[in-house]
Amino acid sequence: MKLRMHENSLFAILWRSPWWVSAAIALALIAVAKIALPESYASYAYFVALPFAGMGMLVAWKQSRRPSASRVAQTLGSLRAMAASEFFATVDAAFRRDGYAVKRLTAAGADFELTKSGRVTLVGAKRWKAARTGVEPLRELHAAAQAHEAQDCIYIAAGEISDNARVFAAEKRIRLVHDAELETLLGRVLAQS
Secondary structure (H helix, E strand, O other): OOOOOOOOHHHHHHHOOHHHHHHHHHHHHHHHHHHOOEEEHHHHHHHHHHHHHHHHHHHHHHHHHOOOOHHHHHHHHHHHHHHHHHHHHHHHHHOOOOOOOOEEEOOOOOOOOEEEEEEEEEEEEEEEOOEEEEEHHHHHHHHHHHHOOOEEEEEEEEEOHHHHHHHHHHHEEEEEEEHHHHHHHHHHHHHHH
């Protein structure tokens, strides 16, 4: 069973924020605890800040592993220049590398069915060169997921994603994979080929 933080919990928000936000909260807590606690308990101020300092270190580590903007641009350029068959082969190889059983679909809205640990995920993968993804491809993916009784949906886009599409994806719990996350998913496969 995979544990998930509530989307709006304090630590979930800190996980999405820059590392220095957690570090600043930790320092502020130390200062407040040293002022508010009696002299004999002042040494406990560091323990009050420990979860936030730990979160700051985790976020700094996560952010240091993100690909650079130039690497993201290079990967996106490579993906947009590929033929559709080559793009789909790259996506297939990336998910297989991550331990998924991958099945190519011809259904409207979905290109792949992934299975891992009994969970079924449908994937829509688009490499449009100059297109901006709107809501319609996400609606098609969501409908396909319901028809296949899939637990999760992933939409991969090498182009831009409209604000309306982002809102729809959040409402329907469709994971959008683009930009840095797309480079992380496909970059190693591209580097090997």
